[in-house]
Amino acid sequence: MGSARLIDGKAFAAGVVERVRDAADRLREACGLTPGLAVVIVGDDPASRLYVRNKGLRAQEAGFASFTHVLPADTDQATLDNLIAELNIDPAVHGILVQLPLPAHLDTTAVLSAIDPDKDVDGFHVVNAGRLAVGLPGLVPCTPLGCLMLLQAELGSLSGAEAVIVGRSNIVGKPMAQLLLGADCTVTVAHSRTRDLPGVCRRADILVAAVGRPEMIRGDWIKSGATVIDVGINRVPHSDPVLAAAGKTRVVGDVAFAEAIEVAGAITPVPGGVGPMTIACLLANTYSAACRRAGIVPDRI
Numbered sequence: 001m002g003s004a005r006l007i008d009g010k011a012f013a014a015g016v017v018e019r020v021r022d023a024a025d026r027l028r029e030a031c032g033l034t035p036g037l038a039v040v041i042v043g044d045d046p047a048s049r050l051y052v053r054n055k056g057l058r059a060q061e062a063g064f065a066s067f068t069h070v071l072p073a074d075t076d077q078a079t080l081d082n083l084i085a086e087l088n089i090d091p092a093v094h095g096i097l098v099q100l101p102l103p104a105h106l107d108t109t110a111v112l113s114a115i116d117p118d119k120d121v122d123g124f125h126v127v128n129a130g131r132l133a134v135g136l137p138g139l140v141p142c143t144p145l146g147c148l149m150l151l152q153a154e155l156g157s158l159s160g161a162e163a164v165i166v167g168r169s170n171i172v173g174k175p176m177a178q179l180l181l182g183a184d185c186t187v188t189v190a191h192s193r194t195r196d197l198p199g200v201c202r203r204a205d206i207l208v209a210a211v212g213r214p215e216m217i218r219g220d221w222i223k224s225g226a227t228v229i230d231v232g233i234n235r236v237p238h239s240d241p242v243l244a245a246a247g248k249t250r251v252v253g254d255v256a257f258a259e260a261i262e263v264a265g266a267i268t269p270v271p272g273g274v275g276p277m278t279i280a281c282l283l284a285n286t287y288s289a290a291c292r293r294a295g296i297v298p299d300r301i
């Protein structure tokens with residue numbers, strides 16, 4: 001049995017959702033405003049539909065209005081653009097989320113750019129990426145925001161810490177780097193061309209893995225006592241060969257958990273670590289978008 005503390009993202013996320021619900025209640029009492037989240041999905045990918053359903057349910061649990069738009073897989077660009085344009089001007093909608101990936105015939109960049117940046121609760125619009133880069137208030141991508149909240153809850157001040165992020169995607173790695181820089185860490189962003197990745201990881205007081213490769217980060221890549229945030233969600237065959245032969249799978253992170261727990265100071269499990277924080281931060285973003293729309297300073301979540 002290892003020594004690392006488990007960072008319970010599920011419990012932490014439940015607390016965030018509760019705080020968002022209380023803040024939304026106060027907003028409703030103060031000015032009759034109910035935050036509204038619109039989720040758009042194109043096609044019938046079962047995993048995406050499940051995500052969308054969960055997002056709608058969580059929004060309702062937080063006392064939000066929830067609007068789900070399910071469009072057929074052959075929806076054309078103009079139809080989707082029109083829907084986004086309607087949601088942009090709908091006063092009951094404060095957050096718009098388009099579930100990705102979109103079918104290949106649709107232009108994802110164009111769709112994301114069409115969302116009003118102040119309703120872009122995923123934080124993927126270039127305006128919000130720019131705001132984050134220059135330190136202006138804006139909507140921050142939910143997964144890295146959730147990671148930052150877990151790190152601050154675990155460590156308090158992050159000032160001066162050596163942070164290494166493995167992965168440089170626009171939705172996780174890059175915004176994570178901006179957030180950690182904003183929290184006064186010394187930040188290194190590693191990727192598939194990084195030389196001596198194990199050596200780079202070993203420097204980290206804070207190691208964030210956002211790669212999408214099952215258990216790639218081994219225990220001996222981790223500095224003793226480091227805080228490890230595993231963003232990866234990878235479906236692999238079940239560890240029991242009989243169940244695997246029957247097609248059963250399990251979910252693992254980007255970090256070899258059993259090895260890492262022997263070395264790290266604290267670590268997020270997969271599942272139950274970062275994943276639940278993503279939806280919680282989506283609700284927090286929708287709440288703050290509703291406040292800003294009404295010219296009210298959002299309560300701290």
Ligand code: NDP
Pocket residue numbers: 143166167168169170171172173190191192193194197210211212213231232233234274275278
């Ligand atoms: P992307 O595929 O967009 O990016 C992966 C990054 O990892 C790239 O920057 C890539 O480098 C880098 N990489 C790939 N292979 C290696 C390697 N061998 N060595 C070093 N770096 C490597 O993935 P995402 O950022 O979208 O997602 C990452 C993981 O996080 C996935 O498992 C995803 O499922 C999960 N995820 C989880 C969420 C949650 O809610 N918990 C939300 C979003 C994602 P390069 O740029 O050079 O190609």
